[in-house]
Amino acid sequence: MTEPLVKVDRLTKLFPVSRGMFRRPVDFIHAVDGVSFEIAPGESLGLVGESGCGKTTTGRLLVKLMEATSGQILMHDDGSMIDVAHIGSDDLRRFRRRVQMIFQDPYESMNPRRTVFDTVSEPLAVQNIGSLREREDRVAQMLQLVGLTPPNTFLFRYPHELSGGQRQRVAIARALVLDPSFVVADEPTSMLDVSIRISIMELMLELADAFDVSYLYITHDLAVARYMCDRIAVMYLGKIVELGDTEEVLSNPLHPYTRALLSAVPVPDPTYRKPPVEIKGGITKAINPPTECRFIERCPWATDVCHSTEHPPLEDKGGGHFVACHLVEKGAG
Amino acid sequence: MSAPPLLEVDHLVMNYVTEKGDVSAVEDVSFTLHQGEALGLVGESGCGKTSIAMSLLRLQAENAVFKSGEIRLNGENLLALPEDEMRRHRWKDIAMVFQGAMNAWNPVYRVGDQIREALDLHFRPRLSDAEATERISRLFEMVGLNPAMANRYPHEFSGGMRQRAVIAMALSCDPSIIIADEPTTALDVIVQDQILQELKKIQRELGMAIIYISHDIAVIAEVTDTIGIMYAGKLVELGPTVEVFARPKHPYAYLLLSSTPSVTGPRRKLAPLEGEPPNLLNPPTGCRFHPRCPFATERCSIEEPPMETIADGHRVACWNWREVPVSIAQEARP
Incomplete structure (x- = not known):
């Protein structure tokens, strides 16, 4: 890999669980627990997992909507690496030019009292870029790019005058x-209907090329991740348990959790015979999790090694296919 | 299937009356359901699938008006029944697993007691305490819950367990039909899979008929024998699930299937559907899909296509179904 654009090292976010107003919190939800990965320029990494696995928290830490408890996020910027945790206020503005976010719910992420022009031009205003005239041109150009055409019919509309798909296009233009x-x-597409979903996914792929932008694409849907991402990382209870090239991970899943997740995904082919899902139960809460493997309670193959050692490290099992499991041999990737 | 159908929906037309005018929510929909059959109704939000489900139980919204058509259960038109007779059928003949029903449990009563309430309303003669407890235990076992959980309160159940309990409740009065409206939509994939497998098993064992309603075409592929595809209040294609997935004939069905990503098979280019569904206050003339249809001809904007039988049990409402490619696009993503 060339010089990474984003380098995340042992990123951790703990949320204290309060047991009473005057008591010091003693319990912590380990939302993100020692997560490390890199994203190359122009690459799109999918972060997949079930609700509560920490994927959204990871995303929010990366755009600095939340402060990490520990760990490091380094971001490449004009030849130097910025340490996201220790950005000063001047650098923060510069950081926001480089890093943006698209949210899940286009109905909640837009101010209902501001027009499309206000919403899309706001980052330009905050960054003091261009005159009003230039901003208008830039916004019109963005609307054209995201398929809201002709732009002048959309510029002064309010969110309630737009459909969900159109709102998500505005969110992409703003980002x-x-x-x-x-x-x-x-x-970004989980609130949208199927027929709209694909056009938004296609748009994001096109724009990734046009703008040479990298995505961290957070989704619970492996089929969507397969379509959108070069590599995927599977999270379970705050840990990445498997990471690798999308097709490699999907065709050769090595972690028991990834395998279970994959066999549970419904397949749009009535003749397809699914392998049975081998794990039991639902996801547990990440409050003071055990120090041994996070997946141990649900794992049908857990051995003495798993019970007597700490959570296994995320290791390259061959060809850049990383797995955090004691039972997966080197060279399996 | 030569036996008379359990349920017949016959040219059903339903509008919602609003201040802005009538919303044409269900337009001339017909289908049948036989004993032991699993039928899926699939479509996007606003296509009328939930309106149909609610109509089957006569639990439609207050501003809904049935313009014409019948819903016949064992030959009896449910739409013509007085409310108190309808109440007898509800739950006992047709039960429903609502969208988000797992959040409908009353938090201050034990789950078992809430199921008992349904049993008391519908079982004649009334079950004794011992019989009811026995029955609830069996229902819990059937849906994969520990019978001891019947004495617990809803907050002690996880989302998946609550949804299982909803299914147990739906089964409590031995209905011949269950309507499952997005039964797993709010759940994570592994729990979703467990519940779908459970429903499939129960349906097979009890010989029940199920109508699944979902926006998720992959879920429908997994659990149904017959699929009906809805668009803007119309049923546009109906046929054996395997056949419709292999050779969709309606352009909307074709495009919907071509735009569904999958974790299996070759990674293919997905074809986006242009435009958005119409406003049903003022639906398009002719075929409701024609403004978005790549196969549309002049006739489509003028004349409404009738449901045409193109093979045994396979019906399509499209003037140009012969133009639709034989199978969905397999072109690899560049």
Whole structure:
């Protein structure tokens, strides 16, 4: 891999669980627990997992909507690496030019009292870029790019005058108006109907090429991740348990959790015979999790090693296929 | 299938009356359901699938008006029944697993007691305490819950367990038909899979008929024998699930299937559907899909296509179904 655009090292976020107003919190939800990965320029990494696995928290930490408890996020910027945790206020503005976010719910992420022009031009205003005239041109150009055409019929509309798909197009225009190099997209299509979903996914793929932008694409849907991402990382209870090239992970899943997840995904082919899902139960809460493997309670293959050692490290099992499991041999990837 | 159908929906037309005018929510929909059959109704939000489900139980919204058509259960038109007779059928003949029903449990009563309430309303003669407890235990076992959980309160159940309990409740009065409206939509994939497998098993064992309603075409592929595809209040294609997935004939069905990503098979280019569904206050003339249809001809904007039988049990409402490619696009993504 060339010089990474984003380098995440042992990122951790703990949320204290309060047991009473005057008591010091003693219990912590380990939302994100020692997560490390890299994203190359122009690459799109999918972060998949079930609700509560920490994928959204990871995304929010990366765009600095939340502060990490520990760990490091380094972001490449004009030849130097910025340490996201220790950005000063001047650098923060510069950071926001490089890094943007697209949210899940286009009904909640837009101010209902502001027009499309206000919403899309706001980042330009905050960054003091261009005159009003230039901003108008830039916004019109963005609307054209995201398929809201002709732009002048959309510029002064309010969110309630737009459909869900159109709102998500506005959100994409807002995210890309500053020409960022990295965008965190948190389930950007999960609220949309199928027929709209694909056009938004296609749009994001096209724009990734046009703007040379990297995505961290957060989704619960492996089929969507397969379509959108070069590599995927599977999260379980705050840990990445498997990471690798999308097709490699989907065709050769090595972690028991990834395998279970894959066999549970419904397949749009009535003649397809699914392998049975081998794990039991639902996801547990990440409050003070055990130090041994996070997956141990649900794993049908857990051995003495799994019970007597700490959570296994995420190791390259061959060809850049990383797995955190004691039972997966080296060279299996 | 030569036996008379359990349920017949016959040219059903339903509008919602609003201040802005009538919304044409269900337009001339017909289908049948036989004993032991699993039928799926699939479509996007606003296509009328939930309106149909609610109509089957006569639980439609207050501003809904049935313009014409019949819903016949064992030959009896449900739409003509007085409310108190309808109440007898509800739950006992047709039960429903609502969208988000797992959040409908009353938090201050034990789950078993809430199921008992349904039993008391519908079982004649009334079950004794011992019989009811026994029955609830069996229902819990059937849906994969520990019978001891019947004495617990809803907050002690996880989302998946609550949804299982809803299914147990739906089964409580031995209905011949269950309507499952997005039964797993709010659940994570592994729990979704467990519940779908459970429903499939129960349906097979009890010989029940199920109508699944979902926006998720992959879920429908997994659990149904017959699929009906809805668009803008119309049923546009109806046929054996395997056949419709292999050779969709309606352009909307074709495009919907071509735009569904999958974790299996070759990674193919997905074809986006242009445009958005119409406003049903003022639906398009002719075929409701024609403004978005790549196969549309002049006739489509003028004349409404009738449901045409193109093979045994396979019906399509499209003037140009012969133009639709034989199978969905397999072109690899560049």
